[in-house]
Amino acid sequence: MPEAPHFEALQAMNPFVAERLSLLDPMERAWHPSDYLPDLSKEDWREQLEALRASAAGLSDAALVSLVGALVTEEALPNYSIALNRIARDETGTCDHPWAKWMRGWTAEENRHGDLLGTYLRLCGRVNMRSVERTTHELIARGFDPRTHPDLYCGLIYTSFQERATSISHANEARLAAAQGDLFLAKICKRIAGDEARHESFYTQAMGEVFRTDPNDAVLAMKTMLRTLIVMPGQFMTDGRDPMLFDHFAVVAQRAGIYTFTDYAQIISHLVKVWGVEKISVSGEAARAQNYLCKQGERYMALAESVDANLKLQPKVSFDWIFGREV
Numbered sequence: 586m587p588e589a590p591h592f593e594a595l596q597a598m599n600p601f602v603a604e605r606l607s608l609l610d611p612m613e614r615a616w617h618p619s620d621y622l623p624d625l626s627k628e629d630w631r632e633q634l635e636a637l638r639a640s641a642a643g644l645s646d647a648a649l650v651s652l653v654g655a656l657v658t659e660e661a662l663p664n665y666s667i668a669l670n671r672i673a674r675d676e677t678g679t680c681d682h683p684w685a686k687w688m689r690g691w692t693a694e695e696n697r698h699g700d701l702l703g704t705y706l707r708l709c710g711r712v713n714m715r716s717v718e719r720t721t722h723e724l725i726a727r728g729f730d731p732r733t734h735p736d737l738y739c740g741l742i743y744t745s746f747q748e749r750a751t752s753i754s755h756a757n758e759a760r761l762a763a764a765q766g767d768l769f770l771a772k773i774c775k776r777i778a779g780d781e782a783r784h785e786s787f788y789t790q791a792m793g794e795v796f797r798t799d800p801n802d803a804v805l806a807m808k809t810m811l812r813t814l815i816v817m818p819g820q821f822m823t824d825g826r827d828p829m830l831f832d833h834f835a836v837v838a839q840r841a842g843i844y845t846f847t848d849y850a851q852i853i854s855h856l857v858k859v860w861g862v863e864k865i866s867v868s869g870e871a872a873r874a875q876n877y878l879c880k881q882g883e884r885y886m887a888l889a890e891s892v893d894a895n896l897k898l899q900p901k902v903s904f905d906w907i908f909g910r911e912v
């Protein structure tokens with residue numbers, strides 16, 4: 586099998602990656618889900634649990650559905666590790682080159698997100714956990730195609746985009762939870778958003794280095810990624826009842842302001858800006874790609890209003906995750 590495009594270029598970045606392993610939480614200072622959850626081994630566990638459940642009592646169905654969608658997406662972490670290993674090439678599972686170390690450290694940090702959100706949702710007693718679990722199970726089994734194949738640069742663009750998207754959506758969920766009186770959940774979502782922002786910084790810096798060393802192919806890869814909408818990691822989710830579950834969840838999350846089309850457009854504009862796409866010096870096909878990319882954020886922004894209007898027209902849908910209630 587031929588080597589994936591840009592395999593060598595990414596391998597040459599190992600020293601660059603080594604210098605950025607500090608973007609991972611140092612092991613001795615790492616946070617853990619238990620830091621944000623009731624301690625059931627303590628005498629006052631009932632009071633702690635009651636406090637959590639009272640805090641969650643005011644969450645709207647839209648907030649719950651958005652949160653479950655975020656949880657399921659986090660829980661499908663094995664899918665993303667498989668995808669990332671195309672770049673990291675941890676052939677043995679314990680390789681000690683920097684890309685492999687980054688990938689395992691990143692996986693360990695991401696693993697906290699699903700763990701924390703899942704435990705919180707179970708303890709709060711407001712969602713149908715079996716239905717949520719079934720959705721996760723099926724999503725992992727169905728797999729995930731980020732449409733970054735075969736160019737490894739596309740993988741870095743995708744991760745930069747997704748880490749920023751999750752950072753924004755967890756931060757918005759934190760704000761919504763606080764507004765609805767759930768300060769427990771607000772703290773949890775804020776903590777997770779902070780991790781995503783650190784991860785975003787890593788992938789964005791790595792792709793920034795690619796733009797510096799190989800601007801021609803970098804800009805072409807970005808055009809390839811943005812020619813169609815970036816696929817969402819949870820796109821194949823189903824609870825066994827609703828084959829359109831992901832689309833229905835996405836509508837709820839947009840209406841609740843958790844993750845909107847405007848966010849999407851702004852992420853694209855942001856990446857174009859931080860990678861200096863406008864200023865790079867390229868010619869021919871790459872120059873045409875550059876031109877296309879510089880207008881893409883604005884193009885999406887212009888569509889945002891009609892997307893919003895359309896969202897308002899969408900009928901309510903019943904979610905098994907919240908015992909069939911409609912949102």
Ligand SMILES: [Fe+2]
Pocket residue numbers: 659695698751781
């Ligand atoms: Fe995450």
Ligand SMILES: [Fe+2]
Pocket residue numbers: 695747748751781784
């Ligand atoms: Fe992430």
